[in-house]
Amino acid sequence: MGRRNNQLPENLPQLQNLIKRDAASYREEFVQQYQHLQNTIEVFQLSPEQPNKTLDDLIMFMAQIAQCYPDELKDFPQQLIGLLQKHNTVLDNSVRMTLCRALILLRNKNLLAPTDLLELFFQLLRCQDKNLRMFLENHIVTDIKNLNAKHKNAKLNTTLQNFMFTMLKDSNTKAAKMSVDIMIELYKKNVWNDAKTVNVIATGCFSKITKVMVASLKFFLGKDPEEKDSDNSDSENEVNPKDVMMANKVNKKTRKREKQLNKVKKLASKAYKNKSKAPTFNFSAVHLIHDPQGMAEKLFKQLESTNKRFEVKLMTLDVISRLIGLHNLFLFNFYPYIQRFMQPHQREVTRILQFSAQASHELVPPDVIEPILKTLANNFITERNSSDVMAIGLNAVKEICLRCPLAIDEDLLRDLVQYKSYRDRSVMMAARSLIQLFRATRPELLHKKDRGRPTEATSEIEPMDYGKVDAKDYIPGAEVLLKSDNEEIEIDSASGSDDEEWINVQHSDDCATESSEEEEDENDAKSNTEGCDDKQERKILKAKRKSDNLKVKMEMAQKATLEKILTDEDFKRIDMANVKKQVQDSRKGVKRKLPEVPVNQASELVKLSDIENIYKKRKHDKQTRIESVRKGQTGREKFGYKDGRMNEHCSKTNREKRKNKNFQMMRHKARGKVKRSFKDKQIALRNHLLKLKKMK
Structure with missing residues (x-):
């Protein structure tokens, strides 16, 4: 037993196990190791850039047993924090990672305050160590999430948010980018989903660091989850995987049934993951901005003087258009600026048209948006362009008029409506959708033959005026x-x-x-x-x-x-x-029948598919469809059984030859091997012995 105790100072895992079981009996061994740690730290500080395996083992050993000797190790966490603060950029990567792991272990045991550790980790984001930065980011997100699991810790959140705000202005690119990523991740996890977090991220849109600015802009371009996706798990028509598995056990097993079972298992797994996700909100972060008018003006001013890539400009235009449309802002210089890009040959022109529709609302004066509609009519809706370009132009006019019906005058509308009998179906359907829109909003602008039969709904339509609010004190119908x-x-x-x-x-x-x-x-x-x-x-x-x-x-x-x-x-x-x-x-x-093209209600955001919605005529002719299929089969390997022989002229195996033989020739082998009874075996053995006897 004495020999075993002499080996404990060199066997730290065994000593760690014994101390956790009986800390009082092994206090002397602990004091010896603690003194060894202090001596090692003194030697290490002479050359902190060198790796030190002994130091790593001793630090993790002390972190594991820190709860057993709280009085002796009360200064141990601050000692590790001091080492990181003093030599954070000089330390070896392995030593720095060990110190961070030890501090996280102490934090999990509530031996260290969360603010001290999180502020230290934010400072360590400046280090040139990608693995460490990813490790720290995951811990920061997880720790803040756990701190707010039961109830919101407002005081701690305020302190950390203020620290994040200063980190965004840091000159170090990596630290600023990582702080933005952490806040965005916490918002997505519904931990920091308040207006203060959103407005702190909004300041990142004006950062001089391109990566920070792009990350902040992408945050405000995030899409809200569809209600259909959130209700999939609760639908009455949902397939129960247990029923399918039971049916697969009872019924005949086929390849189709097995394939269906695997598909149901995947769907059940996906539904379980969706249930375990954090709940989502039905509004985007753009609604929580304190000063949307000031933000839109600053972004537009930054856009006019920037020389960044075209993709960054598109993201900025998208955010500005969303701010204008959602908050009913006035930014009249935005429309002439975006009007310059409205050309059919312009790159990403459909997105440009989407932004112009998003920036339209009822409070914008009609004479401000009217030049955009005339530009669309002159550059897109002309017979010198292709039918797809004309249809996209008409769709853009429809989306703009859906949000600002007063922007178009009677002459322009009646000119566009004439394309209802155009030879191409995509243009014809786009023009008819425009007619259906104005039948429900401003039928007086249409020609009498285009208004359709009067209905009870059209008789209740009131004339529209700029700034008029149609507020009712009852529910229509x-x-x-x-x-x-x-x-x-x-x-x-x-x-x-x-x-x-x-x-x-x-x-x-x-x-x-x-x-x-x-x-x-x-x-x-x-x-x-x-x-x-x-x-x-x-x-x-x-x-x-x-x-x-x-x-x-x-x-x-x-x-x-x-x-x-x-x-x-x-x-x-x-x-x-x-x-x-x-x-x-x-x-x-x-x-009478419902209209062919239903009138869409104006949503908060314009879908790109609404602009690019082009009606194509289906190939109804069977011969045309067959020719299209044959065209896709050219140059493709022959479908069916693939011969595995390297030389097609060599002989085949008996098993392959058996497939082409007549059934009458293979009939006697159809039964295969059948398990015989004991009596059959006796008879067969007797016959075999008799046969041998006769042969003798």
Whole structure:
């Protein structure tokens, strides 16, 4: 036993195990090792750039047993911090990594304050050691996440955020870039998702360091997760992998069933990962900026004087356009600047058109956006360009007018609408989508033949003016809640009877004919004049009744909204009623089909696919599709069984020859080897012995 104890000073893992079990019995060995550590540190400081394996082992040994001797090792963490602060850029990479690992171990045992360690690690980000920087970044993110796991530590977060703000202004490129990456990662993990973090990252957009500026711009260009993706795991149609696995065990095993099982397993694994992810918010970071107008003006000023790459300019334009569109900002110099890039040959021109649409909103004066629409019409929507270019131009006009309907005048709109009968389908569909948009917003700008049949929804459209706010104190369509399923609203039946009565009335042509035939008869002419006047009165009466009906519907909707707590079923009925208004003819009460191209609602951001949405004619002819398939097969290896022989003229194996033989020849081998019973084996053995006896 004494011999074993003599080996403990040289066997640190065994000593570490014994100390953790019984610290009091091995205090002398600990004191000996601690003294050895202090002597080694003194020698190490004479040449800190040299690696020292003994020092690494002693430091990790002390970090592992620090909780066993808290009084003796109370100054040990500060001693390690002092070594890193004094020789941080001079230390050997292995020694520096060992010191950081030891401090993290002490931090996990709550023997070190989090602020001291995190501030030290932020300073170490200046070191020219990529592995160390990645290691420290992961620890910083994990440590801050754990500190805010149960509840937000506001005091600590404020201290660290202020320190991050100073790090962004650091002259060291790597330290500044790493601090931005850490804040972005903490925001994505919903640890630092407050407005202060967003505004600290926003200052990085004006950094002189390109990498920091690009990282900050990309942060504000992040996309929000779709609601569909977040609801996939909770859908009722979700396939249960356990049911599929049980069915695979019971049913016949085929290659198709096995392939389906593997696919379901992958989907189940993906769904589990999505459930374990941190919850996401339904808004982007652009909404949390304190001064969006000032940020947009600074970014635009920086854009005008910058000489950076074109990709960086595109990102800056994207952020500016999002700020303008989401916050309804005024930055009139932005539109002439982006107008210069609106050429079909311009690189990334579809993104330029996307930015112009994103920067449009109802509060921008129409005369500011009107030059952009004219530029699109002159440079894109002309027959000297290809059909795809024309369709993209029309799509861009539609997206701009969707957000700022007052920007286009009547003459330009009617010129663009003429492409509804263009020979190319992509241009024709783009023009028709523009017609559908203005049918729902400003039908008075369209020609009478392009407005379509009037519906109840179009009769409720109010004329638009600049700065006018269409605020209602009721929910449109809520009047449907005041009627039961088996009865009709009284005002609807009243309006239908008026329409039928108006259809049977004599038209103005009849009045003119009668007056021309009996022109000499003054009494008849007088009666005809009275008939035409009566018709005008009927028109006025009908218009008055329609306005009264709209007023009654509005009062009923207001009553239903204010006097009742609406449920989900009520909102579904309201939505169905609003859809019915879009297909119900306001004159005769008959229904018509929904428009071919539905009108899209204006979203916060413009999708690039909406600009590049080009309708292509499918190849319906079978012969054309076959030719396309044959064209794709040229130069491709022959599909099917591949012969593995190096020489195609050499013989094949018996197994390969067996595949081409007649079944009658292979019939006797079809059964293969069958396990015989004990009796069959006895009979076979007897026959075999008899055969041998006869041969003798």
